[in-house]
Amino acid sequence: MEKKVRVRFAPSPTGGLHLGGVRTVLYNYLFAKQLGGEFILRIEDTDQTRFVPGAEEYIQECLAWCGLTPDESPLHGGPYAPYRQSERKEMYRQYAEQLVAQGNAYYAFDTPEELDEMRVKFKTEENTSPQYNLQVRNKMRNSLTLSQGEVKQLLAEGVPYVVRIKMPENETISFTDMIRGDVEFNSSLVDDKVLLKGDGMPTYHLAVVVDDYSMKITHAFRGEEWLPSAPVHILLWKYLGWYKEMPQWAHLPLIMKPDGHGKLSKRDGDRLGFPVFAMNWTDPKTNELTTGFRELGFLPEAFINMLAVLGWNDGTEQELFTIDELIERFSMEKVHKGGAKFDFEKAKWFNHEWIKRTPATAFKPQVKKLFEENNIQVEDEAKFEQVLETVKERCTLLPDFVQQASFFFKAPQTLDVASVKPKWNEDKARFFDIVCEKFTVLEDWTASGIETLFKETATEKAIKVGELQLPFRIMLVGGKFGPTVFDIAALIGKVETIDRIKYALTQF
RNA sequence: GGAGCGUUGGUCAAGGGGUUAAGACACCUCCCUUUCACGGAGGAAUCACGGGUUCGAUUCCCGUACGCUCUACCA
Numbered sequence: 150m151e152k153k154v155r156v157r158f159a160p161s162p163t164g165g166l167h168l169g170g171v172r173t174v175l176y177n178y179l180f181a182k183q184l185g186g187e188f189i190l191r192i193e194d195t196d197q198t199r200f201v202p203g204a205e206e207y208i209q210e211c212l213a214w215c216g217l218t219p220d221e222s223p224l225h226g227g228p229y230a231p232y233r234q235s236e237r238k239e240m241y242r243q244y245a246e247q248l249v250a251q252g253n254a255y256y257a258f259d260t261p262e263e264l265d266e267m268r269v270k271f272k273t274e275e276n277t278s279p280q281y282n283l284q285v286r287n288k289m290r291n292s293l294t295l296s297q298g299e300v301k302q303l304l305a306e307g308v309p310y311v312v313r314i315k316m317p318e319n320e321t322i323s324f325t326d327m328i329r330g331d332v333e334f335n336s337s338l339v340d341d342k343v344l345l346k347g348d349g350m351p352t353y354h355l356a357v358v359v360d361d362y363s364m365k366i367t368h369a370f371r372g373e374e375w376l377p378s379a380p381v382h383i384l385l386w387k388y389l390g391w392y393k394e395m396p397q398w399a400h401l402p403l404i405m406k407p408d409g410h411g412k413l414s415k416r417d418g419d420r421l422g423f424p425v426f427a428m429n430w431t432d433p434k435t436n437e438l439t440t441g442f443r444e445l446g447f448l449p450e451a452f453i454n455m456l457a458v459l460g461w462n463d464g465t466e467q468e469l470f471t472i473d474e475l476i477e478r479f480s481m482e483k484v485h486k487g488g489a490k491f492d493f494e495k496a497k498w499f500n501h502e503w504i505k506r507t508p509a510t511a512f513k514p515q516v517k518k519l520f521e522e523n524n525i526q527v528e529d530e531a532k533f534e535q536v537l538e539t540v541k542e543r544c545t546l547l548p549d550f551v552q553q554a555s556f557f558f559k560a561p562q563t564l565d566v567a568s569v570k571p572k573w574n575e576d577k578a579r580f581f582d583i584v585c586e587k588f589t590v591l592e593d594w595t596a597s598g599i600e601t602l603f604k605e606t607a608t609e610k611a612i613k614v615g616e617l618q619l620p621f622r623i624m625l626v627g628g629k630f631g632p633t634v635f636d637i638a639a640l641i642g643k644v645e646t647i648d649r650i651k652y653a654l655t656q657f
Numbered sequence: 658g659g660a661g662c663g664u665u666g667g668u669c670a671a672g673g674g675g676u677u678a679a680g681a682c683a684c685c686u687c688c689c690u691u692u693c694a695c696g697g698a699g700g701a702a703u704c705a706c707g708g709g710u711u712c713g714a715u716u717c718c719c720g721u722a723c724g725c726u727c728u729a730c731c732a
Contacts, residue, residue, distance in 0.1 A: 161732050196731055261730075277658045278728055311730050329662070338660055339728095346730040353732050377661055377727040400662085403726075407668075410724060458681095462670060466680045485670080487663050488725065495669065495682045505695085543694040553693085568692090615691040622692060629692040 154186025156368050158219070159357070161193045162204035165430030165439055166211045168413060168491065169372060169404045172456045176401065177370050178217045179457070179479040186367070190222035191360060192233045195350045202433055205233075211427040215449050216472060229364040234356050241351035244359055244389060245312040245344050249292070253388040254344060256310045257281075257291040258303055280340035283318055312345035314354070314381060322380040327368075327399035327481045334380040342381050354378060358385040361396055369396040370481075373488070374412075376400045399481050402460050403488040413491050415439060423493040427452070446547030447496075448512065451503035455496045460485045469502055501545040509537035516550045525555045532557070536640060539632050553631060557640055560649055561627025564656055568629060569620045573657050580610050580617060581624075581654060585647050594643050600635040624653035 156177040160170055181188040190212065192205055209224050221227025231237055248254035259267070264281070267289065271279035279285060286293060291313070292300045303310070320336040344355040351359070361369055379398065386395040406417040418425035419439075428441035442452050454470055462485075463478040470478070504512070513534060520527055527533045540553040584606050591602055603621075607614045622634045625646065631637055638646045 159732090163732080193732065199731065257730090259730095264730085273658085275658055280659090280728065309730090313730095332661075334661075343730050348730080350730090352730070357732095372726090373662070374726050375732090379661090402663085405725080412726080459669070464671065466671080468669095468681060489670090490668060492668050492682065498682055501694095540694095545694095613691085617691095619691060626692085630694090631692070632694085633690095634692085 152365075152367055154181055154184040154367050155189060155365050156181045156186065156370065157189040157191050157361070157364065157366050159191040159193045159360075159371075160208055161196065161199065162208065163199045163201050164204060164432070165415065165426035165441070166208055166428070167415070168425055168427075168456065169401075171211065171215060171217075171427050171452075172404065172459065173370060173372065173401060174212060174215070174217050175453060175456055175475075176399075176461075176479070176481070176484070179475050180368060180370070180481060182476045183479055187220040188217075189227070189229075189364060189366070190219035190224075190232065191364070192223055192235075193353065193356065194233055194235045195346075195352070195356055197235075197348070197350070207428070207430060214428060214443055215453055217453075234351070234360065237356075237360070238350060240363070241355055241359055242345060242349060245351070245355060248314070248344070248385075248388055249312060251388060252315070253384075254312050254314050255286075255292040256300060256304070257286075257289065257313050257341075257343075258295075258308055258310045259289050259291070263290070281313065282340040283316060283337060286313075286315075286341055309347040311343045311347055313341040314344055314384065316341055316381075316384070322383050324379065324383055324398060326376075327397055328402075328484050329400065329486060332376070332379070336380065336384070339380050342378065344385075354381050355385065358382050358389065358391075362386070362389070362391050362394060365394075366396045368399070370399045370401060373400045373403050399484070402485055404459065405488045405490045407490050407492060412488075421493070423496075446515075446549070447500050448503045448507060448547075450507070451500040452496075454503065455499040459491070460489045469499075469506070497545050504544050504547075505542050507541075509534050509541060512547060513537060515547055516554075519548055519551055520555065520558070523551050523555065525551070525558050527558055532640065539636055539640070543630075543632070556626040556631065557637070560645070560652070561625075563627060564653055565623050565628045566656055569623050569657055572616060573620065576610065576612060577617065577620060578654060578657070580606065580612055581620070581650050583610070585650055588643060588647055591643070594639065596633070596635040596639040599638050603635070620653075620657070621650075624650050 158174045158177050160166070178188050180186070190209070194200055194205075205223065209222065212218060219225060221229065221232065223232045245254065249256065267281070267285060268279055271285060281289065288294070293315070295303070316339050317336045321333055322336055323331060323333040326332050342354050343352050345351055379400070383395070386392050404413045405411060406413045407421060413425060415425045424440050424442050424445050426439055426441045428443040430439045430441060431437070443449070450471070453472060453475075457470060457475050457479070458468060461479070461483055463480075463483065516537060517527060517533070536554050536557045537550065540550065544550050544553055584603060587602055587606060591598060603617070604614050607617055618634055619629070622629065622631065625634060625637050625641070
C-alpha cells in the first residue's frame with residue numbers, strides 16, 4: 150500500500166507572507182489535495198533573534214484568506230504536535246549527539262571572532278569566501294583537532310559550541326528532483342554546515358530533516374534557493390538511518406523582480422508600486438505598513454489563480470482555473486524550471502476576470518465596507534447587488550466599485566461641465582426639459598423604455614442621439630464613466646433621474 | 658572565486674528532430690460604442706551563441722556566454 154501523502158509548508162515567522170511563499174503553499178496544497186493527502190503548516194522559529202510577534206498569526210490568516218487551510222498546524226493541532234520548532238527543541242539535540250557519536254558530526258568551539266579570522270586568513274584570489282570544510286576543519290578548534298580530554302574539559306566547563314556535520318570526502322551525492330530530474334553534488338565541495346547552534350537550537354538543516362521524518366512527510370517542496378544545501382539534507386537522512394523514508398524533493402523556481410534581475414523582494418513592490426505580500430503587514434518594530442493583495446482589492450480566487458500559473462501551465466490554452474480545477478490538473482512535472490518575472494498588469498487582469506465571473510453576492514460585503522468608508526449609504530440590498538452586477542465588468546480591483554457605482558446611491562457632487570459646454574446649446578436644454586416632462590408620465594421605467602422614449606424625442610427634435618448621450622451621462626453620474634446611461638436611469642429611478650437632470654440644467 | 662540551477666517575442670508561456678513555433682498580458686492599428694469597459698480583426702520570435710549527431714535541429718549531445726541561487730551559529 151502506498152504511503153499517505155503528507156506535505157508541509159514551513160515558514161519562519163519573520164514578517165509578511167511573500168508571493169513566493171504563497172505559491173509554495175499553493176503547490177503543496179494542490180499536490181496534497183489531488184492525492185488525497187494532508188497539508189501541514191509547521192513554524193520554523195528556531196532563530197530567536199529574528200522572531201517577530203504576530204507573524205505566525207498573520208501567516209495563518211493569509212492561508213485562511215487564500216482558502217489554503219492546513220490539516221495540521223500550531224493552531225489546528227494534529228497527531229504530530231507540536232508544530233512549532235521552538236517547542237521541539239529537545240528532540241533535535243538527541244539526534245545531533247547521535248551524529249557525533251557515529252562520527253558523522255563533531256563539536257566545534259570556534260568563536261564568531263575566530264570564524265571571521267579564518268575567513269580572512271584563508272581568503273585568496275581563487276577562493277573569495279573560504280568555508281568551514283574538510284580542509285579548514287583541521288585547522289580549527291573542534292573535536293576533530295582537539296584531544297578527547299580537551300573536548301571533555303571544554304564541555305564540562307560549559308564553553309559554548311556548535312555541532313557541525315562532517316562532510317565526507319569525494320562522494321557523489323545525488324537525488325531526483327521532481328522538477329529538475331537528477332541532480333548531483335560532490336561532497337568535497339560542500340561545507341560542514343552547523344547543525345546545532347550555540348544556544349541549543351537546531352539550524353534549518355537539522356530541523357528540517359528531523360521534523361520531516363517525525364511528521365512522516367512524503368514530499369518536500371521548497372524554493373530553489375535551497376538546492377545548494379540539499380546534499381547536506383540527503384546525507385542527514387542517510388546518517389540518521391532514515392534514507393528509505395526520505396521525501397521526494399521538488400525545488401520550485403523563484404519569482405523574480407519585473408525589471409532587472411533577482412528575486413522579487415518587498416522593496417521592489419514599494420519601488421514599482423505593487424504589493425508583494427498577501428495581506429497588509431505592519432512591522433511591529435517600525436510600525437511601517439506594507440499593503441497586501443487582499444487590501445488592494447484582490448479576490449482570493451484571482452490571487453491564487455495568478456500564482457498557480459506563474460511557473461506552471463497544464464499544457465492547454467486555459468488560464469482561468471478554479472481551485473478545484475487546479476487540484477485536478479496540477480502536476481509538479483509541469484512546473485517550469487526557470488524563474489518567472491512577476492507582472493503586476495497580468496495579475497490585475499486575473500482579478501478583472503475573476504470579478505467578472507464571480508456573482509456580486511460574493512464580494513458585496515467588502516464593497517459595502519468600501520462604500521461606508523467613502524460615506525455612501527446603501528439601504529436597498531437588492532438594488533446594491535443589481536448595481537454591482539451591472540458595473541462589475543469594468544472593475545479591475547474592488548475599490549474601483551466606488552467610482553463605478555457610488556453615483557447610483559448618491560447624486561454626483563460635481564459635474565464635468567467642461568465636457569459638455571463646448572457643444573451645449575438652447576436646443577439641447579429644451580430637449581432635456583421635454584424629456585423630463587415625458588419621463589414624468591412614462592410608465593415603462595426600464596432601460597429599454599427610457600431609451601426608446603429618449604431616442605424618439607431626439608428624432609422629433611432633430612438632434613443626433615449621440616450628441617445627447619454624453620450630456621445625459623454627465624447629468625446622471627457627473628463624469629465620463631459608468632455603464633450604459635439608460636441602465637443607470639432605470640436603476641436610480643424616475644424621480645432621481647429627473648432631479649439630476651433639472652439640477653444639471655442649472656449648471657450647464 | 659567555487660558549486661548548483663537556468664535561458665522560446667517586452668512579460669507569462671505551449672510545443673518538441675521535419676510545424677505557417679500555440680495562447681495570454683502589455684503595446685500599436687482598426688471595428689463596435691459619441692463615457693469607460695467588454696467584445697471582434699490585424700500587427701511582432703531566424704526558439705542566447707558556437708560546435709557536433711542527423712537526410713534534417715528551436716527540439717538530442719558538448720562547449721561558450723549570460724542570468725539567478727547558495728557560499729551565516731538566517732531560513
